[in-house]
Amino acid sequence: MNMHAAKAQASSRGLPGGALVNKAVACLIALTVSASVASVALAADAPAAAPAAPATALATPMATATAPAHNATPFWREVRKTDQGITTIKGAETGTLVQMEGNAWRHLRNGPVTLWGGLLLLAMTVTVLGFHAWKGQLRLSSPATGKRVTRFTAGERVVHNTVAGSFVLLALGGLLLLFGKHLLVPVLGHTLVAFMLQILKPVHNFLGLVFVVALLIMIVMWAKDNLWAAADAEWIGRAGGLLDRSHVPSWRFNFGEKTWFWFGVTILGLTVSVSGLLLDFPAILELRAKLQIANLVHGIGALLMMFLALGHIYMGTIGVEGALEAMKTGDVDETWAREHHELWYQQVSGKGK
Amino acid sequence: MARMKFLCDSDRCIECNGCVTACKNEHETPWGISRRRVVTLGDGLPGEKSVSVACMHCSDAPCMAVCPTDCFYRTDEGVVLHDKDQCIGCGYCFYACPFGAPQFPQTGNFGMRGKMDKCTFCAGGPEKDGSAEEKKKYGNNRLAEGKLPLCAEMCSTKALLAGDADVISEIFRERALHRGKGGELWGWKQAYGKDGAPVAKAVKEEKK
Numbered sequence: 001m002n003m004h005a006a007k008a009q010a011s012s013r014g015l016p017g018g019a020l021v022n023k024a025v026a027c028l029i030a031l032t033v034s035a036s037v038a039s040v041a042l043a044a045d046a047p048a049a050a051p052a053a054p055a056t057a058l059a060t061p062m063a064t065a066t067a068p069a070h071n072a073t074p075f076w077r078e079v080r081k082t083d084q085g086i087t088t089i090k091g092a093e094t095g096t097l098v099q100m101e102g103n104a105w106r107h108l109r110n111g112p113v114t115l116w117g118g119l120l121l122l123a124m125t126v127t128v129l130g131f132h133a134w135k136g137q138l139r140l141s142s143p144a145t146g147k148r149v150t151r152f153t154a155g156e157r158v159v160h161n162t163v164a165g166s167f168v169l170l171a172l173g174g175l176l177l178l179f180g181k182h183l184l185v186p187v188l189g190h191t192l193v194a195f196m197l198q199i200l201k202p203v204h205n206f207l208g209l210v211f212v213v214a215l216l217i218m219i220v221m222w223a224k225d226n227l228w229a230a231a232d233a234e235w236i237g238r239a240g241g242l243l244d245r246s247h248v249p250s251w252r253f254n255f256g257e258k259t260w261f262w263f264g265v266t267i268l269g270l271t272v273s274v275s276g277l278l279l280d281f282p283a284i285l286e287l288r289a290k291l292q293i294a295n296l297v298h299g300i301g302a303l304l305m306m307f308l309a310l311g312h313i314y315m316g317t318i319g320v321e322g323a324l325e326a327m328k329t330g331d332v333d334e335t336w337a338r339e340h341h342e343l344w345y346q347q348v349s350g351k352g353k
Numbered sequence: 354m355a356r357m358k359f360l361c362d363s364d365r366c367i368e369c370n371g372c373v374t375a376c377k378n379e380h381e382t383p384w385g386i387s388r389r390r391v392v393t394l395g396d397g398l399p400g401e402k403s404v405s406v407a408c409m410h411c412s413d414a415p416c417m418a419v420c421p422t423d424c425f426y427r428t429d430e431g432v433v434l435h436d437k438d439q440c441i442g443c444g445y446c447f448y449a450c451p452f453g454a455p456q457f458p459q460t461g462n463f464g465m466r467g468k469m470d471k472c473t474f475c476a477g478g479p480e481k482d483g484s485a486e487e488k489k490k491y492g493n494n495r496l497a498e499g500k501l502p503l504c505a506e507m508c509s510t511k512a513l514l515a516g517d518a519d520v521i522s523e524i525f526r527e528r529a530l531h532r533g534k535g536g537e538l539w540g541w542k543q544a545y546g547k548d549g550a551p552v553a554k555a556v557k558e559e560k561k
Contacts, residue, residue: 084395085392085393085396086393086396089391093453096453097394097452099450102448106415109419110419176421180422185423190422190424193422201441201442202464205463279464281462282460288447291444
């Protein structure tokens, strides 16, 4: 009714489209039809009031014994945030005439999340590539001995690579959902991007389960080796030897890896897992407002995880010589073990300094 | 060019759900999908009001803004339509829409919602006007036949108006004028009148 009128008027006046809902609501107040019954009810409430008084008399909108006055500001405020209406159409929230949270979700998602998320990933990519161009690959300083030390068991590699593989596919789907419209549609066109998403969306929704299970196993599997050790203080003090290319002794995982493990894998990984599972089973949340929050948490968590993952993937592939080999074959050269994880090497090989 | 709009006069809507039924029948929408619904506010209380609501064909449509595949488009007449071939069923339009217009044929887990369906203002979809594919996916294209949406055409009390915004807002304005209320801000006169019968008085004044 009134919002229809408001919108009809807004468009016929040629108002700009932005903040449409707010504008429509503002117009509502101006255009709303008053109910004569409610008028009488209000007259009974405040018969001798001054002209300004009706506004205060209207302050109790929905909870009164009579239906509210329909052109009252508080009434429409209530309409916008409650589901007090009834309808014969079955389904969640069908009695809600207007849900306002969608507007906030839209502007957060299309605004800061898209912009800052995109800039964050771009900045990390540029940083990593710039660093590589500047410092090059971190190579072994002594020749390889040819003796191999087992770094990851077959089980560990399967778990890690399941997490890694599913993560990459999940990230691709997520990135395409958020940025595809802006970056790929102008290049590839609507049909192709829609086709890719039609495949990636179900893949994303089902593969998420695989990711969650493998992630939980990985967290349990490596938590102990990622606990704080005294050697980590030295690693922090020397910035991991990243800049001066020195060897900082560390246990099985250095502090950089531990940071990624706790912040990236554990905290952010569990965040996207829980929010993702809730989105997979929308009946749990039911209300749109909750789904919107889950969606934002999922998106922001995933963007931060990708941000950190770019660093991890760089170090694990082209950044450090022998790192990819360790995850591929499960073992590393003795020299690699000594130069990168000296304390761990001494522990597993039984050799002292 | 006309700018198409819906307008529901809640002083006339009697919650008969004729518009809902007309829409479902005209477009043979799938089981569980109702492109239009009537919401009653303050049900059973004096002054209860009913509003028929569907897609409002917004000027700055939130569904269009959040769609990851950008499958929405606006016709020259301001009708917001979408391409089901490009819909991935992510549900984002449903999150964003203030009116709950986007509907999904399935409620399965893992986002298995199927293709979104919503009111087309009886204007079909991107397929050829009046084609079999268009009818199958979006229902009848009455606008292409020079007809207005069936929900409004069928409305027994003419509460639901559909058509050019200028025309229907003029109709509504005239109604408000005759009633002596509506279309203006709340004020002392509208609330109480001088003799306690504001409507009768306004009508009397109008006749003079």
